[in-house]
Amino acid sequence: MSEDMAVKADDTDALLRAILHDVLGLAPAQIAWFDTDTGLFGALPELDSMAVVGLLTEMEDRLGIVIEDDEVDGELLETYGNLVAFAEAKRA
Amino acid sequence: MKIRVWPCPGKDGPGEEFALTAGPEDAQAVLIVPALFEEANRTRRLLAQTMRRLAAHGIASVLPDLPGCNESVAPLECQDVASWRAAMAAAAQHFGTSRVLCLRGGAILAPPALPGWWLEPLGGSAALRHLVRARIVASKEAGLPEKSDALMARGRKSGLELAGYRLSAAMIRDLEGSDLPPPSPAVALLALADVRGSALWLRSEPGEDAGMAEALAATIAPVMA
Numbered sequence: 064m065s066e067d068m069a070v071k072a073d074d075t076d077a078l079l080r081a082i083l084h085d086v087l088g089l090a091p092a093q094i095a096w097f098d099t100d101t102g103l104f105g106a107l108p109e110l111d112s113m114a115v116v117g118l119l120t121e122m123e124d125r126l127g128i129v130i131e132d133d134e135v136d137g138e139l140l141e142t143y144g145n146l147v148a149f150a151e152a153k154r155a
Numbered sequence: 156m157k158i159r160v161w162p163c164p165g166k167d168g169p170g171e172e173f174a175l176t177a178g179p180e181d182a183q184a185v186l187i188v189p190a191l192f193e194e195a196n197r198t199r200r201l202l203a204q205t206m207r208r209l210a211a212h213g214i215a216s217v218l219p220d221l222p223g224c225n226e227s228v229a230p231l232e233c234q235d236v237a238s239w240r241a242a243m244a245a246a247a248q249h250f251g252t253s254r255v256l257c258l259r260g261g262a263i264l265a266p267p268a269l270p271g272w273w274l275e276p277l278g279g280s281a282a283l284r285h286l287v288r289a290r291i292v293a294s295k296e297a298g299l300p301e302k303s304d305a306l307m308a309r310g311r312k313s314g315l316e317l318a319g320y321r322l323s324a325a326m327i328r329d330l331e332g333s334d335l336p337p338p339s340p341a342v343a344l345l346a347l348a349d350v351r352g353s354a355l356w357l358r359s360e361p362g363e364d365a366g367m368a369e370a371l372a373a374t375i376a377p378v379m380a
Contacts, residue, residue: 086357109359112292113193113318116285117357132291132303 075150078125079143086117099144104137115140128153156206161249163222163242166233173226174246177206178215183379185209186252186269187218188243188261191282192320193289194356195224198258200363201355205256208372214379216256219246221264232314232321236279236329239264254379256371259356263333270341272375274350279333286317293318307331350374 080094087109104110110118119130128150139149156177163172178184187202189195206216222242223231247255247266255271257264262276287303294301306315310327322330338344347354352367 085354088353088358088360088362111359112296113289114357114359115292116289117359119288120281120285121354121357132288135292136295 075126075154076147079122079147079150082118082121082125086114086121097143099142099147101143102141103143103146104140110140122150126150126154156203156210158226159217161219161246163229163245164238165222165229166238170222170229172220172222172229172242172246174217174219174250175203175206176215176217176250178210179213180215182213182215183254184215184217184250184252185271185375185379186243186247186250186255186266187216188255188257188264189218189221189225190258190277190356191221191260191279192224192286193318194259194282195221197356197358197361199225200361201368202258204363204365204368205371208369209376209379212372212376212380214372214376217246217250217252219243232323235323235325236263236333237325240266254375256375262335262338265342267339270339272343272345273338274345274371275347275354275356276335276338276344278335279330283317283327283330286320286322289318290315345371345374 080097083089083094084091087107089109104115119135122128123130139145156175158173159176160171161174163170189202190198202218206218209216219242220227221239222229223234243264244266247269252269255265255269257271257273257276259275259277260279260282262273263279287306290306291301291303309315310322311324314324315322315327350367350370352370353364355362355364
């Protein structure tokens with residue numbers, strides 16, 4: 064991984080944590096514990112289908128990406144790691 | 156705080172709607188136009204707290220129901236953006252409000268003559284996109300995936316139920332065509348950072364933010380006084 068990409072990846076992770084804080088109202092301390100295996104949809108009661116919408120919309124606005132309807136599936140939101148990988152691929 | 160009734164124009168003649176009011180009755184009043192649909196529920200407590208804080212500053216405020224929403228008995232499926240704009244104009248006239256605070260999508264309904272504040276405004280087309288996406292996420296979960304293009308085509312023709320809201324074809328077309336108007340110089344745009352706030356409208360559970368309510372009231376009160 065080049066240095067540029069590493070910097071961008073760090074940025075994506077931090078932005079995603081900030082978005083999860085704003086959308087789900089989770090304490091920053093709880094979000095700080097998220098790792099790639101942390102379960103999201105189905106694991107966090109705060110993340111219902113309306114919250115998914117807020118999450119996707121904020122990701123579009125703050126990460127400067129466009130998410131198509133058919134990209135939103137169970138796998139994308141299964142774990143925090145999947146969400147970060149998706150966002151990084153979109154921003155690349 | 157009091158619930159008061161105000162005369163509201165409707166398609167079948169004049170009707171009545173409710174408004175939450177606070178503050179001294181002989182004071183200058185600010186009209187508060189709520190956020191749209193689900194976002195209204197998530198931010199009602201914020202607005203009520205802001206009204207209490209405004210009253211503590213000696214400022215009156217009026218939060219009318221959009222016809223078809225909250226306590227309104229008017230059918231939502233008979234409303235469109237024009238009927239909501241007419242309703243907000245009627246409320247402004249009835250209560251003699253001199254300024255307006257709009258939250259999120261409420262900005263597209265603001266009576267154009269009133270100066271005031273737009274907090275994190277959102278265009279009608281973006282509000283509609285949120286609702287369509289909510290339906291697509293829910294239908295995918297239910298194993299019956301839908302496409303937004305097909306949904307929108309159906310909605311423009313015969314209306315749609317989105318996130319539990321039954322929207323008329325006219326409402327769908329109106330929202331789709333109502334981007335955020337360029338704010339007049341008399342409108343101050345407020346971002347979350349300006350009121351040290353949190354994006355309560357994004358949360359799946361209604362929350363509260365007392366600091367944000369006070370910051371909003373403190374922004375509005377000196378201008379109204």
